[in-house]
Amino acid sequence: MKKRKEQKELSSVMTRRMLVVGGGQALLGALLVGRLYQLQIAQTDNYQRLSDRNQFDRRLVQAPRGRLLDARGRLLAGNSEIFELRMLPARIPDLRAWLNRVRKIVRLRPAEIDAILKQIDDQPDFLEVTVRSNLTQRELSRLAVLSPVLEGASFRKSFRRIYPQGWMTAHITGYVSPANKRDVKANPELRYLPASRIGRSGLERTFETNLRGAAGVERIEMNAKGKPVRVLRDKQATAGDDVRLSVDVGAQSYAAERLRRGKSEIVPLQNPNVQRALLDNSELRAHVTTGDDLVLQDEKGRLVPPESGAATVMDIHTGEIKLMVSVPGYDPNLFSNRLSVRDWRRLNQHPRTPLLNRATSGLYAPGSTFKMVVLAAALEAGVVSQNTRYDCSGEFEFGNSTFHCWNDNGHGNVDSIQALERSCDVYFYQIALKTGINRIHDMARRLGLGLPTEVGFANEKTGIIPDRNWKMESRGTVWTPGETVVAGIGQGFVLTTPLQLAVMTARIANRKYAVSPRLEAVSGPADRPEFPLLNVAPEIIDVLHRGMRAVTAGPLGTARKYDIDEEGMAGKTGTVQVKRITKEQREKGIIDNIDRPWKERDHALFVAFAPYKRPKYALSLVVEHGGSGSSMAAPIARDILSYVLAEDKKGTI
Secondary structure, rough: HHHHHHHOOOOHHHHHHHHHHHHHHHHHHHHHHHHHHHHHHHHHHHEEEEEEHHHEEEEEEEEOOOOOEEOOOEEEEEHHHHHHEEEEEOOOHHHHHHHHHHOOOOOOOOHHHHHHOOOOHHOOOOEEEEOOOOOOOHHHHHHHHHHHOOOOOOEEEEEEEEEOOOHHHHHHOOEEEOHHHHHHHHOOHHHOOOEEEEEEEHHHHHHHHHHHHOEEEEEEEEEOOEEEEEEEEEEEOOOOOOEOOOOOOOHHHHHHHHHHOOOOOEEOOOOOHHHHHHOOOOHHHHHHHHOOOOOEEEEOOEOOOOEEEEEEEOOOOEEEEEEEEEOOOOOOOHHOOOOOHHHHHHHHHHHOOOOOOHHHOOOOOOOOOOOOHHHHHHHOOOOOOOOOOEEEOEEEEEOOOEEEEOOOOOEEEOOHHHHHHHHOHHHHHHHHHOHHHHHHHHHHHHHOOOOOOOOOOOOOOEEEOOOOOHHHHHHOOOOOHHHHHOOOEEEEEHHHOHHHHHHHHHHHHHHOOOOOOOOOOOHHEEEOOOOOEEEHHHHHHHHHHHHHHHHHOOOOOHHHHHOOOOOOOEEEEEEEOOOOHHHHHHOOOOHHHOOOOOOOOEEEEEEEOOOOOOOEEEEEEEEEEOOOOHHHHHHHHHHHHHHHHHHHHHHOO
């Protein structure tokens, strides 16, 4: 009995223990199943990503930069596909030895190796560095064969910024260059895009945000040795926006070559006399070594560099700039990769500053082209009418000073139209005094002088249109009447840019609206800009039109030899002294411009609009140290406007 009882108790204990063990096993199994569910199903995406991080290398893909196109869709700035050799410093134990090994395959100068090593020191070693861009097929093939022993090397297809028009449109397009520390700080994404290029000047800088585009994303599957196996694209790169400009390449090319030639003869670079001159003439040599192959022979038979200056033509109704030339220029393609120290030194030490955009950043006294402003201010103030006459004997006595007219013999008794026609300085000395500098300042501002045009260039200059307040604030002294006399012929403190002179001429030609310039093409009627009213009386504008027409068509007009035959143009010459002529020099006889050192010669200017009866285009032209506005600037301007009008008739501009 007792034994049976013990067996029963033992059986009960065993059952309880089995239930506990079984329950534990069931609980453990449930936990295990739950964990497996969590790992394999609930968190599968999370762990897949963690696995991918070990298996895949993520990288950004450079987006093609948007293009700059001319009015007819011709390329001004674009991209060409290239192959690059890059390195990953984290996988290379001896960087210099690695680079020296590569140097045996591709061309790498010691200075370039030093620059690469400095770049590596300035950034984390897990970031790729571009070793060489624009690999040739031969270099690419040799590097591909040796890639198994070049640990950390990779080859990528990238884009190189190209400028097919070269120097001819360089000041419009500007240039790009590799991102620097400041760029990376402003946009950290650039750190992972070693091929990125940033707009530094011109429209490349202005439209940087539009042109850059959006980077894509790739995953590179790696094997156990860290070698790429395949590429998976997660996000396609989005190309930057194209920008169509109002500039016409044909007109730009013609104007640039016409301005550079001036009135001299072209001499082939291969001419033995040119080759000898290059050995002795450092200024001529500086032009040729920077890629300018144009050599001229002046009227004295001397070999000289091409002319320097700026020309602008704009539509007086839309403000579209059809051409904007600044010479000398430079090759913007040089900046797309690392610019060599030699090229940078040549550009900066060039005697005629090719990097300067003379059209928007060159400051020049407007000279007699400013006389329309003075006359308009005088007419508005009521101090003269179009029939008011003054006698010009060749000089004007005021106080203790004598102010000379350009014509030593004087112009006799002239009215306002004749004063513009013959560019009589004495007439404008007197009406400027009667009008006052503040009224002249106000009229100049309405005509677009002394104000930024906001055409899209970061380094655009505003110029100086002085008044009494400006003199006190900038110089700490009061304005004097003698300074008003000098300002009456556009000299003294008065400074403008060639683009501002084009705007002034366009507003006079338009008659009604204060036209502003633009470099983006008008895409259609909806995009046609609206301008504020000019707020100058029509009868005043009419006097300016007739006076400017007399300059080119009048019997004594200063540009009467250079009118446009069929449709006619209205213009104004300007000759600006850059070195004061003393009384002693005047008594001895002024040395002709052609016989003075180049930097001491007068600037030659011309502004015009055409056709005269139905104006459409306005032009401004400055030939630096060109001598006379009549003999140098006027014929160049006539030829440029004739070309533009002819192309306009064909419908090709």
